Amino acid sequence: MNFASDNIAGVHPRIMEALQSANAGFSPSYGADDLTASLEARLKDIFETDLAVFPVATGSAANCLALSALSPPWGAIYCHDHAHIFDDECCGPEFYTGGAKLYPVEAEHGRLTVEGLRAGLGRFKAGFDHHPQPAAISLTQCTEWGAVYPVDRIAALSDLAHAHGCRVHMDGARFANALASLDVSPAEMTWKAGVDALSFGATKNGAMAAEAVIFFDTDLAKDFIYRRKRAGHLFSKMRFLSAQLLAYLEDDLWLENARHANRAAARLHDGLARLNSVAFAAPVEANELFVALPEDTAALLREAGASFHTMSKDGRDVSRLVTSFATGDDEVDRFIGICGG
Structure with a gap:
């Protein structure tokens, strides 16, 4: 009766087989391999759009590095006070952004409300050099309290954020569970609803250690190769991350x-x-x-x-x-x- 976490489950056999297959022979390093190229093409197909994808090994790395591309050091990042980035990443977002402020706003069961976000956005004055500057919002899908954002809520929050010059990040540690719950397309739950960057999780749902940062606005990814390398997440044997994610996506295993x-x-x-x-x-x-x-x-x-x-x-x-x-x-x-x- 193992209900402590979905992290305690092992690796799905099909993903383990993919790792074994990737282990055969030799392959170019640092993401120049065929598996990593195939992963990007597969994700473009699944999300029905152009995008930039960067495999990393942990959800914390995905969240913190994604936010570092969305917020300057003087930025305010709006989230709820039980968000993983707020409670469980040991100040990683503050570290990788160079000091951005995480600002909790009203939420119900972890879902930000439009009213709460509006109040939070009004807390700091844009252009006033005494205040942190509104930079990004982060939505957890599914939330830390097991709730799922409906697509129209994501769109409403994204519209409000963009109107205030903020980017929208989605922590998708349980992205597949939310997608299955809503029975919508990946595109409908992300970029079509205004999401700019996604932390795409796989570890909780059958992978060994594989996540990805996905940018739907590819301009945001222009210097991400340096951020990932500087953080120690440019794997020399990147094919082993990509192999997991490809097997995860194949035949809708995820x-x-x-x-x-x-x-x-x-x-x-x-x-x-x-x-x-x-x-x-x-x-x-x-x-x-x-x-x-x-x-x-x-x-x-x-x-x-x-x-x-x-x-x-x-x-x-x-x-x-x-x-x-x-x-x-x-x-x-x-x-x-x-x-x-």
Whole structure:
């Protein structure tokens, strides 16, 4: 009953096979290989537009380096106060931007609101040398509280951001889960809705260690090769990152994995929702659940080997349950059974 994170799942066999295949023979280094060229062509096809793509190994690197291309050191980057960039990247965005200010604004279940963003944008005066200058907004899709931004919300936030001269970044650590939840195209959820740069995640959904920074406005990528190299993420054997991402995308494996994880979360939700002892602290829209469990039930679950994290939300402790492409119906049903279902 492994619900601590989707990070704890292993590597999907098809991705492991792709790594083994990439290991045969010799290949040009530093991204000059055929696999990396094929990855860029594949992503252009999937997103239905021209773009620039830069594989990196971690989501933190993708987020921090993407934001460094969107904000000057004196910029303000708007996010919510539980965003990964705000809580969980050890001041990496501030470091790689050279000092930009992360400014939290109103959100519901991690989703920025138009009203909250408008208030935040009004906090600092453009052109006033005493204030940080509005530079970017960052949206997490899915959010850290398991919610998904509908496309019209992304578009409304992007329109407001662009009207104030801000770029739009999307943290897509669980991008595939959100896409599967909304059943829209990658283009509709990103550049068509106003997103300028995307941190495209794969590690949580079956890869070993592979993410990518994608710029839909390719002008923003003009000096990114230097930013990536300076940060230590220009891999000499880049083909091993690209091989993972290509296998991830091939035959829609990424969506197949995400749909499986989302279905497992829905099964878990449906079983727990029948119990009077369990209350949900956030909507279940992808592969994360936040539930208030009785203390004795949580103790029984842990004694039985269940793994999950407890955190505070709105002043109360809640348990976070995360499903993955490897979650089985048996572990979901066992968890529900221990809870009294």
